[in-house]
Amino acid sequence: MPMMIVALVAGLLFGSGLVVSGMIDPAKVLAFLDIAGNWDPSLAFVMAAAIPVAMIGFRASRSRSEPVCGGRFAAPTKSGPDGRLALGAVLFGAGWGLVGYCPGPALAALSYGDPATWLFVAAMVAGMAVRGLPVPGRATRSKA
Secondary structure (H helix, E strand, O other): OOOHHHHHHHHHHHHHHHHHHHOOOOOHEEEHHHHOOHHHHHHHHHHHHHHHHHHHHHHHOOOOOOOOOOOOOOOOOOOOOOOHHHHHHHHHHHHHHOOOHHHHHHHHHHHHHHHHHHHHHHHHHHHHHHOOOOOOOOOOOOOO
16 A cells, blocks of 8 residues: 555656646647757756656665565666567657657646547557557567
8 A cells, every 4th residue: 555655646746747847738749849940948858857866766776675665676677679669669759749748748638638638548548458468479478
């Protein structure tokens, strides 16, 4: 139960940051990507502010043998990019560039009640569900 409370607080903090920074407005994100037109650099400032905060957290985790709210650290098992990672990055970037949403801001923007946002989130959840289905000829991943 305490881990769920920590996750809830972290999610609320993250969502609040998205709202305060204006990153749940897809027009703001698309304006950042429009470098040849009416460019809005505010997303770069949000990212620049997030990097030091993440660095502090990663540095603090190095001195611990286990997480504060979990059993063990889940370090990446691969050391470099592969085809699946590249394809995922391309699909993520294309979706982000086409509609101005990625998963976190889209979930936070549901509070606006815009039908387009609800459609995006429904398609995102459907894609996640399809990804979880077993594919013939491929071993399924364990959910460790």
